[in-house]
Amino acid sequence: MSLLRRPSSAAKPGPEESAVSAALGTVLDPEIRRPITELGMVGSLEVSATGAVLVQVLLTTSGCPLRDTLERDVTAAVSRVAGVRAVRVDLGVMDDEQRSRLRGVLRGPGGTAGERDVPFARPGSLTRVYCVASGKGGVGKSTLTVNLAVAMARDGLRVGLVDADVHGFSVPGMLGTTDRPVKIEDVVIPPVAHGVKVIxxxxxxxxxxxxxxxxxxxxxxxxxxxxxxxxxxLDVLLLDMPPGTGDVPISAAQLLPGSELLVVTTPQPAAAEVAHRSGGLAARTGQGVVGVVENMSWMPLPDGSRLEVFGSGGGAAVAERLSRDSGAPVPLLAQVPMDVAVREGGDAGMPVVLAAPDSPAALVLSDLARTLGRRARGLAGRPLGVVPV
Known part of the structure; x- marks a missing residue:
């Protein structure tokens, strides 16, 4: 491949290699979201006095779906360095030793292939973990989880989303992604959709x-x-839980003892009764309940009135009963109205908080995302740095 431009005959200083290296340090791998220099993805760098730069970038896999993005980002970053007149990016593939080193970087100090601890359960973790739960299906739990995740990411938070509904997964379709995770030895890199890392x-x-x-x-x-x-x-990790109080909710409580439940219900008494049992799981697993969300609370009508399709009061009833059971206040955090835009966004893979941010449901969901995103992580299980004198 020929270089992009031949330098003019005018004597202009060539680029400093240190400046080019610094520019490469600003390029993030689009999947891992860390600088390519930190990940060992820059294989070689040649900087000529004439302003021509040749960068070899090593991909984690030969079939990397974002190779064009990476090549474009590297070219743009290096082109901004003073004295650079032409940039060429050669894409290669990591060998086994380089991939092994990358795995070590991702796992962190002391990380070994045999380790299987949950990073979000470590005492020093600052990640807020919310398990979005419901007693029964059909209450809009997955739609709520996806919109909260996307709204938080839009507000600048680092967000992860685990679709823990192993049998009834629906999150990829709601996020409009068909991307597959990338495996580097025993480390899996999750796809990113609308700014959210999702598995x-x-x-x-x-x-x-x-x-x-x-x-x-x-x-x-x-x-x-x-x-x-x-x-x-991550700032926030959300888990879209399967309905009920079976294997997966119990496992989540064991694997993530510092997580909190966000209980989803609809206004009708039957759904509220089942949702209360779902929230009651927290009392037996040691989890906290951050609050209750009442979904499909009403339908706004053209004349400004509200049609309560599923009745009223279910969310408040669940919050009151959980408060009484736990001896601590469990608030009704939000009442989300029925909105055709929510369904349309889910079907199109474009969550309503992005597709129709001014719609009634999107406004409520965005406010709820800000409320949950701003909460400080609790001190339970975290070292306080205090030693006896």
Whole structure:
């Protein structure tokens, strides 16, 4: 490949190699979201006095789906360096030794292939972990989770999303992604959709194939999502839980003891009764309940009135009962109205907080995302740095 431009005959100073290296340090791998220099992805760098720069970038896999993005970002960053007149990017592939070193960087100091701890359960973790739970299906829990994740990412937070509904996964479709995770030895790099790092069984199994897991296999699937997937440093991790109080919710409580439940219900008494049982799981697992969200609370009508399709009062009733059971206040955090734009956004893979940010439901969801995103992580299980005198 020829260089882009031949330098003019005018004597102009060539670029400093240190400046080019610094520019490369600003380029983030689009999947891992860390500088390519930090990840060992810059294989070689040649800087000529004439202003021509040749960069070899090593991909983690030969079929990297974002290779064009990476080449474009490297070219743009290096082109901005003073004295650079032409840039060429050669794409190569990491060998086994380089991939092994990358795995070590991702796992961090002391990380070994045998380790299977959950980073978000470590005492020093600052990540807020919310398990979005419901007693029954059909209350809009997955839609709520996806919109909260995207709204938080839009507001500048680092967000991860685990589709923990192993049998009934729906998150990839709602986010409009068909990307597959990338595996580097025993480390899995999750796809990014709308700024959210996401993992789901729907990204692993072939289309149309049912997941036939029971008991220990369900626990193992969730454990792999939490230990083998490299989310990096997150501000918030959301788990879209399956309905009920079975294997996966219990496993989540064991694997993430510092997590909190966000209980989703609809206004009708039958749904509220089941949602209360879902929230009651926290009392037996040691989790906290951050609050209750009442979904599909009413339908706004053209004349400005509200039609309460599913009745009223369910969310408040669940919050009151959970407060009484736990001895601590459990607030009703939000009442989300019914909105056609929510359904349309989910079907199109463009969550309503992005597709129709001024719609009634999107405004409520965005406010809820800000409320949850601003909460400080609790001190339970964290070292305080205090020693006896």
């Amino acid at each position: 789901s069984m729907g990204m692993v199994v072939p289309d149309g194939q049912p997941v036939m897991h029971r008991g220990p296999l369900l626990h193992r699937a969730l454990q792999q999502f939490l230990t083998e997937v490299h989310f990096g440093d």
